[in-house]
Amino acid sequence: MIIVMGQGASPKEIRAAIARIKELGYTPHPIYGKERTVLGAIGDERGKFVLQSLESLPGVERVVPILKPYKLASREVKQERTVVRISPGVTVGDRQLLVIAGPCSVESEQQMIDTALAVKKAGAHLLRGGAWKPRTSPYAFQGLELKGVKILRKAGDRAGMPIVTEVMNPVDVETIAEYSDVLQVGARNVQNFALLKRIGKSRRPILLKRGMMTTITEYLMSAEYLLSAGSRQVILCERGIRTFEDATRNTLDLSAVPVLRERTHLPVIVDPSHGTGVAAYVSPMARAAVAAGADGLMIEVHPTPEKALSDGPQSLTFEKFADMMATLKPFIAAAGRAL
């Protein structure tokens, strides 16, 4: 931690800051400059967020943290990349490029079985579908809930695919974990710490989506919640952040892929469906994600997007999904990966 004293800080204020640094168990290391005094505070600054409150001391201008605030998620603690094993033959974080596909919402058994068979045939590994839906409006379709999870399970079994679905309420973790191979934490819940603490205790792999307003550092802190609760099977997913640009639903932050690969050992996938919100942009952005180094993709597919109960505009038809998979192949090979 570096404590920057203001230009007019008095010797007394500097002594008080030094005393407070010692009191908190750190070794102070002052640098007396021409215009400003800077105090290094040596010691483990993680978990000692109270240091930030030094900004309230008279004469202190600002406090600059030096260490990264996450530990278990960082590559400094664990160099080798984490490989998450979802089911026999389905992994993420190794050479296999994981493809997750399915509709935004589970709407009916027919819809799910048709979709499962179609996406499986086109090369997808993991079936998605929302049963509890986080909708902006209380009047919008809220999902089939437990019935939806059971339909999803049935469709996955029929196609021989593991499944992933979102958990919104801490009390539902155990029930959903009985049915679903992977538990998803949605973008709006990325800082729902009550949910993170509970779901981190599950034995199931967790797909943690980045929030639309979460910095990469905050996002890794949310992953740290899961890891510190006991989970070791965490998959990250960039899905677009909120900006001023409105040509797309969100701004897909693909740079997050190399940034996350540098900072963490956890696998990183990309969701270009939510990232763009427009079916026509999904395929180019899926190719770009693979080229940027993503470990996988998450794609919304619906039998009849124009009739979808949610997220129709960003959903691919079966045919467009198969086309996307075909055009993706040379890029997967160029990236040194395989389906």
Next chain:
Amino acid sequence: MIIVMGQGASPKEIRAAIARIKELGYTPHPIYGKERTVLGAIGDERGKFVLQSLESLPGVERVVPILKPYKLASREVKQERTVVRISPGVTVGDRQLLVIAGPCSVESEQQMIDTALAVKKAGAHLLRGGAWKPRTSPYAFQGLELKGVKILRKAGDRAGMPIVTEVMNPVDVETIAEYSDVLQVGARNVQNFALLKRIGKSRRPILLKRGMMTTITEYLMSAEYLLSAGSRQVILCERGIRTFEDATRNTLDLSAVPVLRERTHLPVIVDPSHGTGVAAYVSPMARAAVAAGADGLMIEVHPTPEKALSDGPQSLTFEKFADMMATLKPFIAAAGRAL
């Protein structure tokens, strides 16, 4: 709803869109322009979010909603302003400018009782303090939980003040409602729909903070969740949004005050402590909030901010809080309000 057809849309595509509008129970009303055809769809578009999926139809360029998506929260449904009654003599939404004060976190009984007596003396009406704390880091102080709520209750009783505290987990709603006069939903949970649905059933008034990345429309949709679950006692709170500017912790969006007062009958208060993140800016922004028409203020106060376990840099000392209240008075009068 207005459906804008693309420039090259064929007569067949236009007919298909018209047919689909009818199928969904709307009356189509086409306008054939020189360059584009536009289809009005007459009918209640609320709760029919499936219309958005028409964007997936061939030839459709985009779908523009016309009606506001919220109903119970809107002034179109309820003209007269809602007055929330918190305790005898403590209200918000009428002439009284509600002042909420207290520390970010409940840390100890001594801290809370000292703070309660100090802020009460300076003119505050409602005592705040966090017991379950949403912290970015799992290693930061997480709050005293139930013990904290009990301390807060005791301090409130000692000073003769009602209390408000945050609820993070749906399962805690009932327990916390036994102790706390007002239940707070924090910024990070503004779209935690599982929590909103549960807390909206409580008989306690609810203080719903705006999320740092929530548009005003989305924010009113979150209020709509509470109202549609049965609550009628909802207080809104602008607390800063996330932008590129880093001189302040967030960017306090004071324009939200007149916008919300135009769109909704619910009372609107402002939190300049989180809004700026810097103690020195709290007082001017509190004055500005009153001048903009806010119904109340929420201010972080701590006996020794430089030792606070959370949010020290933005907390006022007792003395600075009393100063703020003194400088605020002529502005409260200018706004036609009273403490």
Next chain:
Amino acid sequence: MIIVMGQGASPKEIRAAIARIKELGYTPHPIYGKERTVLGAIGDERGKFVLQSLESLPGVERVVPILKPYKLASREVKQERTVVRISPGVTVGDRQLLVIAGPCSVESEQQMIDTALAVKKAGAHLLRGGAWKPRTSPYAFQGLELKGVKILRKAGDRAGMPIVTEVMNPVDVETIAEYSDVLQVGARNVQNFALLKRIGKSRRPILLKRGMMTTITEYLMSAEYLLSAGSRQVILCERGIRTFEDATRNTLDLSAVPVLRERTHLPVIVDPSHGTGVAAYVSPMARAAVAAGADGLMIEVHPTPEKALSDGPQSLTFEKFADMMATLKPFIAAAGRAL
């Protein structure tokens, strides 16, 4: 400047960084922590932006500047507030709350004379009107150019008011300075450095608007361009920044007022017309600006907003402007100011 070495930095890399710091004329001051080594570099870091390039050295994680990058604009260099004298009796930066009013664009002599007389009567000091208009579209009204400036001058003279107008091209500075008492640099030109360098040499006071995507630090650097070119008469103007919120045209960042008043001696005014983009929100935000400590206001006024060639939706009629001035008065008094 603080140079943070990466966790795995070798002794050789640390020695190389120290050598490079010396080579650049700084005194290195290493702090060897448990997990990381940090190098203080003592010396004047302003104007030596090449230090940032140290980030490219092997083993260096990041470079943290300590000093503020602006000098002439800062209160560290000049404590007392700058008072800009515009014309006899019209100043800004002292007790007088400066009110600037007028249309977005100069459209005709009649429009300008009517407006000048109306705003003068309601209490405005300085007349505004655009002659060269920065319009997003090349097909939108581009302004009357020199003819417009002459009309503006005539209207100002008729009402006995000094005038301000925007300069867009460095070659026009001298011509416009012959007519206009104050030269405005628009938000889109806040980092048009060719213009800043040229206009900073003018003897006329300069009204420098904040860009919609400019941080406060960058904004002060743009003011520094003007000051370092010789100008001493610079007025700052917050006019809203671009965010994700679309209920308003921009997000008026009123916190910038106390931040700027803390950092710089230059006067700070607020433009709630561009800041909100909606006539109904101008008056409450003008009151809030005064309460936040602004030194003045800039308000768009038009005889018939619904026929304005630009910015109609945010323009006040004469009557609404007079109303605003009336409701503003108690707030001006509360702020210890006068018109």
Next chain:
Amino acid sequence: MIIVMGQGASPKEIRAAIARIKELGYTPHPIYGKERTVLGAIGDERGKFVLQSLESLPGVERVVPILKPYKLASREVKQERTVVRISPGVTVGDRQLLVIAGPCSVESEQQMIDTALAVKKAGAHLLRGGAWKPRTSPYAFQGLELKGVKILRKAGDRAGMPIVTEVMNPVDVETIAEYSDVLQVGARNVQNFALLKRIGKSRRPILLKRGMMTTITEYLMSAEYLLSAGSRQVILCERGIRTFEDATRNTLDLSAVPVLRERTHLPVIVDPSHGTGVAAYVSPMARAAVAAGADGLMIEVHPTPEKALSDGPQSLTFEKFADMMATLKPFIAAAGRAL
């Protein structure tokens, strides 16, 4: 244009709006809904921005434009993609993937000649280098100006490469056009309309960088300024937008590539150096840009980035640039392009 009347709009207000629509030369087309009346206004809305001012009419809630505001830049006017010819064998917009490389600033003849030879050998087509530098600080290196352009020309000639450099001041257009094959408009000048109007008259191809705060629609309007001034040789360049994320200098908005390719016929290249600000992320984001469909890349290369006078942290060494070009090749092939 669609004019949405407010819920309480009176028949008289509706009639007045209809009359005003006619007065402006449009054909009104009212749709009387259950809750709101909507008025279609048929006619060419481009260039008639005054329609927006209808929002000021009593009873009008908002005005929704339907047509795209750009014309010459749009694919609706020109379907076939524009190919910009820079020099014999160097084009952009066709199958060739254009690679632009060179330092941020021209610093010396030696630096430029070394760089030119190195990037040419690695496969670059067009040499870049800044002579007039837009720097946030007036104390930072401002460029070698005309001397810099001459050095750039000499280096380009030595390596047999055409050159591109930035123009900041309208008065410099002609002089720089004598030396430089392509004229660049920098991100900070994307809405410097005085510059756009002047440079659009040049016979040289123009590289127009997207502003950090420019929506895609506004960006195309800036291109429209160039096209409507007479230029037909315009190259677009995505270079990152400003968001809340600070792990990268900007957020590279790669989705802009498919969006722009859908909306305009102009070629689109990507600058991952400014887009990320970090050398380590340039190569993965260059690959992602190619996969997203970009027509070219712009890469900062410097012989010794740790000594660069500007933008060192994002510059590649000669060796890293050659590596990047090598790893890029399979992706270029996968995209159906060639160097």
